[in-house]
Amino acid sequence: MFPKLDPLLHSELRLAVMSILAGVDEADFTYLKKQTGATSGNLSVQIDKLTAVGYITVEKGFKGKMPRTTCKITPTGQDAFNQYVEALKEYISASK
Amino acid sequence: MEQNKEMTAQQSLQIISETFNNSRKEILRGSAKYFMLWGTLLTVVSLVIYLLWHLTGKPEWNFLWFAMPVIGYPIAALMGKYSKAMPQNEVSKMLGNVWGVFGVFAITLSIIAIFLVPMRVSLIIVIIMGLAECMSGVLLKNWPIIIGGFLLGVGGAVFAMLVKGEAQLLIFTLGGVLLLVTGLIMKLQYK
Numbered sequence: 001m002f003p004k005l006d007p008l009l010h011s012e013l014r015l016a017v018m019s020i021l022a023g024v025d026e027a028d029f030t031y032l033k034k035q036t037g038a039t040s041g042n043l044s045v046q047i048d049k050l051t052a053v054g055y056i057t058v059e060k061g062f063k064g065k066m067p068r069t070t071c072k073i074t075p076t077g078q079d080a081f082n083q084y085v086e087a088l089k090e091y092i093s094a095s096k
Numbered sequence: 097m098e099q100n101k102e103m104t105a106q107q108s109l110q111i112i113s114e115t116f117n118n119s120r121k122e123i124l125r126g127s128a129k130y131f132m133l134w135g136t137l138l139t140v141v142s143l144v145i146y147l148l149w150h151l152t153g154k155p156e157w158n159f160l161w162f163a164m165p166v167i168g169y170p171i172a173a174l175m176g177k178y179s180k181a182m183p184q185n186e187v188s189k190m191l192g193n194v195w196g197v198f199g200v201f202a203i204t205l206s207i208i209a210i211f212l213v214p215m216r217v218s219l220i221i222v223i224i225m226g227l228a229e230c231m232s233g234v235l236l237k238n239w240p241i242i243i244g245g246f247l248l249g250v251g252g253a254v255f256a257m258l259v260k261g262e263a264q265l266l267i268f269t270l271g272g273v274l275l276l277v278t279g280l281i282m283k284l285q286y287k
Contacts, residue, residue, distance in 0.1 A: 005108075012103060012111060019115040024123070024183035031181055035119055063181065085112065091105035 003087040006080055008053055013038050014046045018081050021056060021073040029069040047071060055080055119185075121286040124236070126182040127191055128282035130172060134195075135275030137168050142268035149262040161206060165199070190235050198228040218264045222252030225271050232278065241281060244274050 009015050016036045020027055033043055050056045055077030059070045073081070103111070141164050148157040184192075202221050209217040226249015233241030252267045 010103065010108065015103075015108060015111050016115045019112045020119045023116050023119055024185050025189075027119075027183040028181040031183060034180075035115065035122065064177065068181065085109075088105045088109050092109065095105070 003083070003090065005087055005091075006084050008049065008055065009080060009084045011046070013042065014050055015084075017043075017046060017050065017071070018055065018073065018077065021071060022078060022081050026070050026072040028063075029071070032071065050077070119183075120187075123182060123185050123188050124282055125286040126179070127188045128279040128286075129175060129179075130195075131275050131279030131282065133172060133175065134168060135272045135277075135279060137164055137272070138275060139269055139272030142265050142272060146262050146265040146269070149265070155262075165203065187235050191232055194228050194231045194235070198224055216256065218267070219253055219256040222256055222267050222271065223249050225268075226250065226252055229271075229274060229278065236282065236285070238281060238285065241278050244277070248274055 009018060013036060016038075017032055020032060020035055029040075029043070029047075032038075032047075033040060036043065038046075047056070047058060051058050054074055057072050057074055059072070061068050061070065141160060145157050145160050148160070149155055201224055205215070205220055206217055209215045226245050226247075229245030229248055230242055231245070233239070233243075233245055248267075248271055252271070255267050256264055
């Protein structure tokens with residue numbers, strides 16, 4: 001019996017965002033946008049979804065006079081991401 | 097990137113691996129500019145002090161070393177402020193820590209050597225600088241940087257013991273060039 005893949009992470013853009021955040025302390029919106037190649041609107045929607053389930057936190061502030069939105073993965077998000085990767089490995093090893 | 101495209105397990109793992117690696121490369125490429133800044137500064141300052149000492153015969157020109165942090169830290173802060181917001185990962189944080197600790201040791205030992213206990217400060221600094229460079233190479237998993245740091249530390253120690261006067265400063269010129277090359281290697285390695 002395979003573990004169920006977390007539907008919140010099993011989406012291209014949300015998975016990319018979580019993969020970036022899993023490797024850094026925090027990242028700002030413009031960095032995530034550049035790395036994923038997503039549009040601002042689409043990225044905002046996906047960030048809201050990840051925030052709603054407590055996988056990431058979002059902090060709005062300023063860098064100089066420019067507004068800055070910073071995203072950070074939470075311990076819950078890190079656990080969910082690790083479980084997702086483990087589940088993927090099981091799927092792949094079973095398919096070989 | 098689409099938000100709800102159907103993905104296979106392989107595609108998911110590929111996205112994770114590609115995104116993670118691209119982000120890692122971008123961060124380390126961003127760290128390269130600090131190596132290039134301090135390398136350029138070290139090369140220029142050591143050469144200027146060498147020339148002034150050589151031309152006037154006065155070792156007091158060594159006080160110009162304190163110009164390095166005075167010039168370097170504000171420029172580094174400005175570079176951070178005006179460049180695109182770059183996150184920190186474990187490697188970039190460790191690199192910053194290694195060179196931060198080196199800076200604290202170098203400045204403290206220089207002050208002690210000048211005002212309290214005379215010591216062969218060039219010898220000590222070149223050894224810890226080689227060590228910091230070597231550690232950077234280990235963190236970046238880059239053999240040329242590891243070997244360069246080792247040669248700078250060990251070769252520089254021998255050079256500092258054999259050579260007297262202003263000629264000792266030339267080892268720091270070489271150290272500056274090595275930092276500059278490290279920055280260039282990082283730019284190329286993480287292209």
